[in-house]
Amino acid sequence: MTNYIASIAQEIFEELGEPSDFSISAIAAWLRRNIGGLSNFLNESFSINDQGLEISPALNDVQKYIFKKMYNVYYFDLRIKSTGSLATTDFITIKDDIGSVQKINTNEVLKNYISIRKQEYDELKNLVFQYRNNESSPVQVAGDDTIPGFYRDFAFDDIGSRSRRNNFMP
Helix, strand or coil: CCCEHHHHHHHHHHHCCCCCCCCHHHHHHHHHHCHHHHHHHHCCCCEECCCCCEEECCCCHHHHHHHHHHHHHHHHHHHHHHHHHHCCCCCCEEECCCCEEECCCHHHHHHHHHHHHHHHHHHHHHHHHHHHHHHCCCCCCCCCCCCCCCCCCEEECCCCCEEECCCCCC
16 A cells, blocks of 8 residues: 555655645645656656556655655655745844733754755755765676687797697697
8 A cells, every 4th residue: 555646645744743724635746746846856667557546667665765854854844835935024023911922943944944945955866866876787797798719729938939739639
């Protein structure tokens, strides 16, 4: 069941802490649109079955982790964009007779999101690099490129000239 788009989307949703502004269906739609990106990253050829939304060939644990990491980078890109649009507000605290409201400094939140996104992206690059190194095979396999030669048995006499050791060889 873990090779279906919906189950991977469910795992991502839970790993992100079940954010209220994202849904499993939105994550699944992103996964469907970006299966080609995973194929390009890993030099593989993945496709999605339209009936059951199953990925074929089946993803192993490392491939699935890389796919999730791709979504995490996208997720923090969206967070940066939404937080960046809020960074223009000037107030931090509003007080009146009834109570007060304190707004978090959006610049600090933005810096944290940028830092987390950079960390996620660096980890993604490292994972893809390690995957390619572990899964790569040589482009050309060079076997025995030489033809075994037939060498005559020569010996050097005391004065340094060659002579045939076996007289039966031509």
